[in-house]
Amino acid sequence: MLTLLKGGSVVSAAGVKRADVLIDGEKIVKIGHRLKETAAAEADVSGCLLFPGFIDAHTHFDLDVAGTTTADDFYTGSRAALRGGTTTVIDFACPNKGESLHHGLELWRQKAGGRTFCDYGFHMTIDDWNESIRAELPDMFAAGISSFKMYMTYPAMMVGDQAMYWALKELRHLGGICGVHCENAGVIDGMIAERRAAGQLSPASHPLTRPACLEAEAVHRLLRIAQAAECPVIIVHLTCQEALAEVEQARRRGQKVYVETCPQYLLLDNSVYFRDDYSTAARYVCAPPLREKWEQHELWRALRHGEIQTVSTDHCSFTLAQKDMGREDFTRIPGGLPGVETRGELIYSYGVATKRLTEAQMCKALCENPARLYGLYPRKGVLRPGSDADIVVYDPGASHVIRADDCVANVDYNPYEGFVTAGGIRQVWLRGSLAVENGKVLPREPQGKYMARGKCSL
Ligand code: DUC
Numbered sequence: 295m296l297t298l299l300k301g302g303s304v305v306s307a308a309g310v311k312r313a314d315v316l317i318d319g320e321k322i323v324k325i326g327h328r329l330k331e332t333a334a335a336e337a338d339v340s341g342c343l344l345f346p347g348f349i350d351a352h353t354h355f356d357l358d359v360a361g362t363t364t365a366d367d368f369y370t371g372s373r374a375a376l377r378g379g380t381t382t383v384i385d386f387a388c389p390n391k392g393e394s395l396h397h398g399l400e401l402w403r404q405k406a407g408g409r410t411f412c413d414y415g416f417h418m419t420i421d422d423w424n425e426s427i428r429a430e431l432p433d434m435f436a437a438g439i440s441s442f443k444m445y446m447t448y449p450a451m452m453v454g455d456q457a458m459y460w461a462l463k464e465l466r467h468l469g470g471i472c473g474v475h476c477e478n479a480g481v482i483d484g485m486i487a488e489r490r491a492a493g494q495l496s497p498a499s500h501p502l503t504r505p506a507c508l509e510a511e512a513v514h515r516l517l518r519i520a521q522a523a524e525c526p527v528i529i530v531h532l533t534c535q536e537a538l539a540e541v542e543q544a545r546r547r548g549q550k551v552y553v554e555t556c557p558q559y560l561l562l563d564n565s566v567y568f569r570d571d572y573s574t575a576a577r578y579v580c581a582p583p584l585r586e587k588w589e590q591h592e593l594w595r596a597l598r599h600g601e602i603q604t605v606s607t608d609h610c611s612f613t614l615a616q617k618d619m620g621r622e623d624f625t626r627i628p629g630g631l632p633g634v635e636t637r638g639e640l641i642y643s644y645g646v647a648t649k650r651l652t653e654a655q656m657c658k659a660l661c662e663n664p665a666r667l668y669g670l671y672p673r674k675g676v677l678r679p680g681s682d683a684d685i686v687v688y689d690p691g692a693s694h695v696i697r698a699d700d701c702v703a704n705v706d707y708n709p710y711e712g713f714v715t716a717g718g719i720r721q722v723w724l725r726g727s728l729a730v731e732n733g734k735v736l737p738r739e740p741q742g743k744y745m746a747r748g749k750c751s752l
């Protein structure tokens with residue numbers, strides 16, 4: 295069946311162009327000014343921007359953290375993603391230490407299969423290094439997993455320098471890419487012990503025990519290990535100028551380094567942790583923590599200049615009751631924020647509408663770059679003939695106030711409560727089907743497909 299989106303302007307990494315979009319089934323078949331084809335269905339999208347469906351390459355759905363499980367599973371999380379214009383998520387499959395990668399993959403297939411409203415893929419977490427994990431890696435590529443994750447913090451998941459070196463060397467050999475959570479675990483633990491001894495266990499201690507210099511130290515160490523292993527790497531959820539400076543140095547040495555940041559680091563700051571009310575402060579606990587306000591300007595600048603390639607969410611949601619677990623001890627607060635439902639509107643409103651970014655730069659950060667980086671391009675990340683008809687119809691003239699009550703994610707608060715949007719998502723199309731209209735998610739049953747991914751082309 296043919297569908298025609300008429301009168302909009304197509305956004306790409308190259309700019310914005312007035313064009314109609316003709317869809318046949320799940321695919322885009324033609325893009326051009328004033329197309330003459332007659333279609334069974336037509337949508338008037340005059341005055342709207344048409345972005346490729348957003349890709350969120352950093353979500354944690356149905357993940358066990360700190361003795362609890364994220365509030366959003368694949369069903370609720372992917373429904374929220376779709377409502378926010380995200381038509382593909384890449385979640386982190388996470389075997390426990392001692393378990394095989396195959397086991398982790400099977401577990402994540404069960405969590406996501408038949409329960410996901412948008413398209414999806416998995417990164418594989420490497421939290422151990424031995425001969426049997428090394429031998430499993432080719433099967434991961436065969437299963438469409440070309441990207442991996444390592445942690446330099448969290449005892450349950452972190453790997454040491456040697457394991458990181460061996461793993462990166464093997465990934466280089468296989469043509470894989472790895473995202474790394476960079477924070478210095480040892481010094482953070484030391485600082486937590488100091489706070490504990492002083493009886494300072496409120497959320498205010500959270501940012502004070504995870505300072506920017508310890509993120510920068512870990513970024514530095516990772517990049518030197520990656521240099522020795524001759525392997526490109528991705529710094530996930532980068533938050534601060536000192537870490538950016540380490541990236542810049544590595545790039546000057548000739549290393550390939552990709553950087554992701556998240557809306558919370560672009561838009562929120564660490565003053566929230568110092569509020570007297572526990573519940574207000576605890577809801578913003580995530581790692582790395584929110585930073586000082588001036589860091590936001592550095593992140594926006596780096597995004598504008600292409601030093602940061604992607605903006606994902608690190609969606610890892612907990613209800614206020616779950617956040618209450620750390621009332622007596624901030625280290626027991628499950629870390630993470632919801633974000634998958636609001637990223638597109640926030641980046642447009644506080645990036646494009648304020649002239650920090652162009653539409654094309656937003657398209658790079660949310661669509662084209664993640665598609666290229668994670669082996670989905672050109673099926674995803676671009677509107678052109680042959681691509682999946684994943685389309686966000688964005689009305690720049692609309693506006694609304696973000697309220698947790700209006701959101702569909704399974705969380706009873708929103709970190710961006712009260713933020714006013716410039717523009718809004720009018721429609722979301724997933725592989726040629728209208729999936730969201732005026733804030734309402736239309737499919738009754740999950741329609742998401744697993745995306746086997748190829749290698750990085752960024
Ligand atoms: N940081 C969080 O705050 N939550 C989940 C994982 C992470 O890296």
Ligand code: ZN
Nearest residue numbers: 352354608610
């Ligand atoms: Zn994460």
